[in-house]
Structures are given as structure tokens and as C-alpha cells.
Amino acid sequence: MKLAELTSPRDLGQIPAQELPKLVQEIREEIIKTVAVNGGHLASNLGAVELTVALHRVLHCPEDKILFDVGHQCYTHKLLTGRQKQFASLRKTDGLCGFPRREESEYDVMDTGHASTAISAALGLARARDMQGEHYKVVAVVGDGALTGGMCYEALNDAGSRHTPMMIVVNDNGMSISRNVGALSRQLTRLRVSRGWLGAKKAVADALRRVPVGSNALYRGFQRIKNKARNVLVRDKYFTALGFRYFGPIDGHDLPGMERVFRQLLEMEEPVVVHVVTRKGNGFRDAEEKPEKYHGVSPFMPQDEKSGPTMGSAAGAYVTELAAGRPDICVVTAAMTDSTGFTPFAEKYPDRLFDVGIAEEHAVTLASGMAAGGLRPFVAIYETFLQRGFDQIMEDVCLQQLPVTFLMDRAGLGGEDGATHHGIYGVGMLRTMPGMRVLSPACEAELRAMIDWALSQSGPVAIRYPKNTKVHLPFAGFSAGRWDALRPGGDAAVIGVSAILEECLKAADILEKKGIRASVINASTLWPGDEGCLRRLAAERVPVFTVEEHALTGGLGSITAQICACAGLPGPRRMFSLPDAFIPHGNRKQLLARYGLTAEQIAAQIQKAVRT
Ligand SMILES: Cc1ncc(C[n+]2csc(CCOP(=O)(O)OP(=O)(O)O)c2C)c(N)n1
The missing domain is CATH 3.40.50.920 (Rossmann fold)
Known part of the structure; x- marks a missing residue:
């Protein structure tokens, strides 16, 4: 059966296992072809093809629910849920959205785009299910990058405490947009590279194949597998401590292996974490080699290369220049060092740039502490993601009038990424906060002058700018407070x-x-x-x-x-x-x-x- 012939994910069950690689290849080609023309999250999607096919083969959607964290990796899901014909319109005006959208399909469970929400939302659905006496399965697919976000910990802690049955698939490719950061990421890496996880793949798959169906038998089977495969299965402390049963790591490109594991674990009425190892950009050599470059791409290539310098790169270059004479300057980013134009700063001053992971709330309060300690922190962030830090800007920065400068990229319409990525509410948000000054340049010269002015201030300043330098102003100098x-x-x-x-x-x-x-x-x-x-x-x-x-x-x-x-x-x-x-x-x-x-x-x- 070809991709075009699938009418719903249920049809997947009719495809014999030996024909699945062909389907997987077809999906990959469709994604590459479409993203080349329309732009989009290429590497993340290529890494999640087998994982998504496996989930749709074992689940019965739309009754069962799959929640994709961020949702940027949902292209295979869209292709498998009746949207193949519209796929060419991906990210275009009035076309398919690049993220899950409930109004687009009954298979899209939540509208997403901001990271680290899937476990909370999945837990909510699982509780709604239990309270209403229903029996569907709930699965959250969470990347190792998204897992750096604080909401995930809050949700895991809550889910584990009440033992709510749900499955979390950790899609671990070692990457956020750039290489992932943080202690948990190190722990996942340890699990991934620990003694013989490759060997575990076979041992676990073999053992699972012999486990009979039925939850008690499954549970015993699971224990047996654990004992049997002790030397190859990895002991996780983190998820286990939070009340989850951890299973993995397993190969995220071995479709039959994954299917077997998902099928068995879904029968266990418990909160389970399955750690799946994938390769970002899988199947497209350039994207495998440069997953950072191919995380989110403009239509490539010729147009992409013409797009020119961004306001973010101008901000990054200028702060790097200033930092030479000011050892108090430091930069905080939330998993967006490159996207906000601060790679040159990170390269020149690795000890003065702090990538905190997808943790905007923490980024803001971290910067407030740095400012209280005598530094001049810049928080380089997209306007839409700063929304996460509302309370922290209010209480930890403005209340104390600390000199934190917010460099807010992607102000204005976010274009093809859509509702979750437009920076169009930030001024309203920030000006409710006493003592906050909000500036917005139209050209690079004005941006630089604003950064200078912010550094001369003893309180908070927010500078918001669009992606591209579009306006060629008769710039006559910036004078704060003057129109x-x-x-x-x-x-x-x-x-x-x-x-x-x-x-x-x-x-x-x-x-x-x-x-x-x-x-x-x-x-x-x-x-x-x-x-x-x-x-x-x-x-x-x-x-x-x-x-x-x-x-x-x-x-x-x-x-x-x-x-x-x-x-x-x-x-x-x-x-x-x-x-x-x-x-x-x-x-x-x-x-x-x-x-x-x-x-x-x-x-x-x-x-x-x-x-x-
Ligand atoms: C709150 C928030 N901050 C930042 C982003 C930007 N962002 C989109 S995807 C991503 C990395 C996600 O990494 P991971 O979850 O590991 O998925 P992968 O792309 O590696 O498959 C980031 C930082 C976001 N979507 N939401």
C-alpha cells in the first residue's frame, strides 16, 4: 500500500511488516520534497518517521491520543492521518499548519508550538479519561530538548504521585536545536552510551516476543526481561524516582522492535517512560551531518542563501564587540543561542554565555540574579517565548529594578510558523510591568544605539526587533523617550x-x-x-x-x-x-x-x- 492510498492510520495495520520500509522511505521523500519548497522543521521530522509509524500502528487514533511536544515533528503524523493531499500546502497561507491544530484534524489532540507542555496535557487527558470511565491510551512524545523545560518536571512529578497510566516516549537524539544541554541530558547520554545498549535492543526484543498478553503476565514478563537482560538494560534513576517505569534505551529507527515494545508496555496500566534513541535528520545526509542547520529551514537552497543578515545576528555581533571592553557583560539564552544570533559570542566568550535549555522562566530569574550580583546580563530570546517568563520579569526583574536587558527577536508576525510564533503580544505584556522600558528599532544602527542606551541604565530594558533588517531609515541617532x-x-x-x-x-x-x-x-x-x-x-x-x-x-x-x-x-x-x-x-x-x-x-x- 502506498502513502497516497492510506485513508486513515488504521490502514497501516494492513501493511505487512516487510513493506513498511518502502512506506517509511516514501514518507521521508515527501517530507524532504515539501520542506525544500515550503521550509519547515526538516531534521526533527526525518528523525521521527519510524517512531510515528510505530505509534500509529499500535494505537487506535483518534480514540487513543498522541501528543507531540512542541509539535514541530508532526509531519509524518499529518501524512498518516488523511492529510497527504494537502501536504504540499504545509505552512502556506490557508494551508496545513506546521504544528498540530485541532481545527485541522480530529487526530491533532492539542494546538502546540511552545515546548515542554505535552506531559502536562497528556496527564490532563489521562485524568479526564479515568474520571469519565473511559479506556483510551494516552502517549506523549517528548524530545530530549523539550525535556529540559521545567513544565516537564512538574508534570512527571504529578503523574508519578498518583500513578496515572500514560506512556511517555522520550525521543532522544542528543539535540535540542543545537546540542542539548543540562544535567538530565547528560544522564540520557549516559543511558544511551552505557554498556551495550545496542545489545539490549536484541535481547529486549527477543524477550518481549516471548511475553504472553494479559497485564499480570505482562508485568511478570517485564520483570523477567529486566532480570534476564540485566546486563544490557540500563538502570535509570531519574524517571524511576519520579514514579515511572523506565524502559530503554531502544532503537528509534527499528520499526518492528519499537512496535513490539510499545504494544507490550501500553498493556501495563502504569505510567511508563520509553527511551527511544533517534538520529536527527535521519535519511538525509546533509541534515544528519548538520542537524542544527536543518532544524528549521527556509525553503532551500537558492532563496535561503540570499536572505541576508538578521537583526539577531546584528545584536549578537554588537554585544560581542562590546563585551571585549566590559567583562561584566554576559548572555543568557534558552536553547536558542544560534537562532538568536549569539553563536559568535558563545565562541568568543564561552564562559560568559549560559544556554539554560528550554527554560525561559529560569533564564529570566537567572539573569536577575546575575544583575543583582553586579553583572550586565542580556537575555537573548524570541518575543513569543519570553511570554513564558511573565511572572519572573515582573517579580524578579522589574520589582527590584535590576538592569537586565531583554533582546527580543522575531517581534511582529512570525510568518509560516504561525499562531504560536508571532511576536505580537509582547508590548502589551511588558508595559504592564512598572519600570520596564520597551524599545523597538527599525534598523541595525538604531538597534546598536539602543543597546548602548540600555547599558547606561540601572533598570530593565526590553528591545524588540523583527527577524530581518527591512527598513532603510534616514537614521539620525536614537534619543530615548523621543518620537x-x-x-x-x-x-x-x-x-x-x-x-x-x-x-x-x-x-x-x-x-x-x-x-x-x-x-x-x-x-x-x-x-x-x-x-x-x-x-x-x-x-x-x-x-x-x-x-x-x-x-x-x-x-x-x-x-x-x-x-x-x-x-x-x-x-x-x-x-x-x-x-x-x-x-x-x-x-x-x-x-x-x-x-x-x-x-x-x-x-x-x-x-x-x-x-x-
Ligand atoms: C517555549 C519554547 N522555547 C523555545 C522553542 C524553540 N524550539 C523549538 S524546537 C526546539 C528544540 C526541541 O528539541 P527536541 O525536543 O529535542 O526535539 P528535536 O527537534 O531534537 O526532535 C526549540 C528550542 C519552543 N518551541 N518553545
Whole structure:
């Protein structure tokens, strides 16, 4: 049976074992072909093909539930659950999402994209099942990278305490995006490389084959296997201490072996952890050799190489430069050293960069402690993932006015990654925190000036920037707290910030052709904003329009409205923003058009407003 002929994962059961390698190969080719055109999480998906096929062969989904942590490795799952025909639309506007989405399929159990949530959610489902007297199986697939996130420990601790039956598959490839970090990762490595796990594969598979079905017999069988295979099975202290039965490590590319293990262990009504060893990028040589590069890729190759330097790489380069003269500068990242542009810093100052794993909450409080101890920490992080640290920024940084600088990459629409990756709520989040200053540059020169200013401050500063340097500003220097005009004009004032200024400047050009002279103002100090600027515009009776690539609540429009209301000034005539909603994945330009944020749409609306 070919991939295209599968109507549901149940059909997998009809495929004889000897034909499965062909299917696996077909899935891999489909993934490579699609990601080459659409971009996506290539290496993670290639590593999880056999694992996903094995799970779908032993489970009865959608009644049984598979939860993929992060969800970036769910492509095989999508291909096996009736979405082969739409697969070419992966990550495209209105196409399949690159992460599980409940509205897309009944096989997608939770909407995900942020790491380390699967065990908690699986435990919730397992408890819902038990309380309602149902009997389905619940399986969480968690990478060794995701396992560095604190939520996993909280969930394991809880699950083990009540002995809730569920299965956790640890997909261990030794990698997060980069090489994995931390003590637990070291423990997994020890298990993986310990005396003869390769030998264990055969011994365990042989032993399991002889175990009869039925839970008591299974349990005895399991004990027998443990005794018998004592020399090859590895003793785990970690999961066992938390109340789980640990089983492994087993080969994550041996489909029949995995199937046998999953089948047997699912019969045990207990919390079990199966440690599966996979190779990231498996089956695609480049990705196997450079899994970091192929973790998440743009459509490759020709376009990818053209994409040019990012704001993140500019931030990383500048902080590295500054660090030469300032031994107090250090950097904290949460499993994103390379993605945030800080590899050069890590290479030059390995003792001053701390990759804490996928642990954003810890990253923030760690930085607060470093600042309290006299250092000048930068937290390099994607805006969307900083959401994890809300309480820590509030209590551990702002309450004490500690000089931590947040370098927030991927501000604005996250494009093809979708709802979980857009950085469009950060301003609203941060400006509720007393003492926090929020800046947003539109070009590299402005970014560097902001970093300088942050270092001159004794309290917290957040600098948020988009992925790419798009706007070529007539940059005249950054002056904290001031909103400067980038071009003059007395008929309307278009106040924008960061990347969307490009659309504002174009809108002003369009308006000029219609006889409307609009100034464009760069609100680079987003918060606390510039009341003086708004007072001057009000005195000159210039109608104000705000434009931002951020949700309406809490962003530039609401900042402007708030300042005006408090100062008794007329508020903005219109606030152009993204809606207060979850924005789906898609091409940035197309999304801007959908929400009325292109230059043409902005100009048309301003024209209507000033002419009426
Ligand atoms: C809260 C959060 N922080 C950071 C990320 C970015 N991120 C996506 S996948 C990933 C690594 C996951 O590693 P692992 O779980 O081992 O999966 P693998 O890709 O190696 O299969 C990271 C850091 C995220 N999705 N969520």
C-alpha cells in the first residue's frame, strides 16, 4: 500500500511488516520534497518517521491520543492521518499548519508550538479519561530538548504521585536545536552510551516476543526481561524516582522492535517512560551531518542563501564587540543561542554565555540574579517565548529594578510558523510591568544605539526587533523617550515603529501623490512613549494615525490613546494594528494585506479619514 492510498492510520495495520520500509522511505521523500519548497522543521521530522509509524500502528487514533511536544515533528503524523493531499500546502497561507491544530484534524489532540507542555496535557487527558470511565491510551512524545523545560518536571512529578497510566516516549537524539544541554541530558547520554545498549535492543526484543498478553503476565514478563537482560538494560534513576517505569534505551529507527515494545508496555496500566534513541535528520545526509542547520529551514537552497543578515545576528555581533571592553557583560539564552544570533559570542566568550535549555522562566530569574550580583546580563530570546517568563520579569526583574536587558527577536508576525510564533503580544505584556522600558528599532544602527542606551541604565530594558533588517531609515541617532519624524508633513501624522515603518513611508509617498502631506514618526521608544510629540501634533491640529505589527491591546495604538487621554489631547484618528486574535500561519506580506496593513490600504484609509 502506498502513502497516497492510506485513508486513515488504521490502514497501516494492513501493511505487512516487510513493506513498511518502502512506506517509511516514501514518507521521508515527501517530507524532504515539501520542506525544500515550503521550509519547515526538516531534521526533527526525518528523525521521527519510524517512531510515528510505530505509534500509529499500535494505537487506535483518534480514540487513543498522541501528543507531540512542541509539535514541530508532526509531519509524518499529518501524512498518516488523511492529510497527504494537502501536504504540499504545509505552512502556506490557508494551508496545513506546521504544528498540530485541532481545527485541522480530529487526530491533532492539542494546538502546540511552545515546548515542554505535552506531559502536562497528556496527564490532563489521562485524568479526564479515568474520571469519565473511559479506556483510551494516552502517549506523549517528548524530545530530549523539550525535556529540559521545567513544565516537564512538574508534570512527571504529578503523574508519578498518583500513578496515572500514560506512556511517555522520550525521543532522544542528543539535540535540542543545537546540542542539548543540562544535567538530565547528560544522564540520557549516559543511558544511551552505557554498556551495550545496542545489545539490549536484541535481547529486549527477543524477550518481549516471548511475553504472553494479559497485564499480570505482562508485568511478570517485564520483570523477567529486566532480570534476564540485566546486563544490557540500563538502570535509570531519574524517571524511576519520579514514579515511572523506565524502559530503554531502544532503537528509534527499528520499526518492528519499537512496535513490539510499545504494544507490550501500553498493556501495563502504569505510567511508563520509553527511551527511544533517534538520529536527527535521519535519511538525509546533509541534515544528519548538520542537524542544527536543518532544524528549521527556509525553503532551500537558492532563496535561503540570499536572505541576508538578521537583526539577531546584528545584536549578537554588537554585544560581542562590546563585551571585549566590559567583562561584566554576559548572555543568557534558552536553547536558542544560534537562532538568536549569539553563536559568535558563545565562541568568543564561552564562559560568559549560559544556554539554560528550554527554560525561559529560569533564564529570566537567572539573569536577575546575575544583575543583582553586579553583572550586565542580556537575555537573548524570541518575543513569543519570553511570554513564558511573565511572572519572573515582573517579580524578579522589574520589582527590584535590576538592569537586565531583554533582546527580543522575531517581534511582529512570525510568518509560516504561525499562531504560536508571532511576536505580537509582547508590548502589551511588558508595559504592564512598572519600570520596564520597551524599545523597538527599525534598523541595525538604531538597534546598536539602543543597546548602548540600555547599558547606561540601572533598570530593565526590553528591545524588540523583527527577524530581518527591512527598513532603510534616514537614521539620525536614537534619543530615548523621543518620537522623531522620519519625514515631514502637516496634513496627517503616521506614527509607526520598527519593520512596519516601511509600509508607513510608502503610504506617505502614496498620500503625497494625492495631495496629502503626511509626516512619518518613528515611535522607537514604544513605552513610556513621547507625550511631548503628541502635544505638539495636537497643538498643530494634525490628525494622528498609529500603525503597528502588534495586537491592538497594549500596543502602540493603545499607548498613544492612553497618553492622549491622560493628557487631555485628542486621541488617534485611527489605529492600524493586527486584531486581538490568534493570527494563523502564512506569508508575512499576505497576512499584512489580510489585516489592512499594507501601504496601499493604510494610505486609502488615511485619505478617507482626512478628507471627511
Ligand atoms: C517555549 C519554547 N522555547 C523555545 C522553542 C524553540 N524550539 C523549538 S524546537 C526546539 C528544540 C526541541 O528539541 P527536541 O525536543 O529535542 O526535539 P528535536 O527537534 O531534537 O526532535 C526549540 C528550542 C519552543 N518551541 N518553545
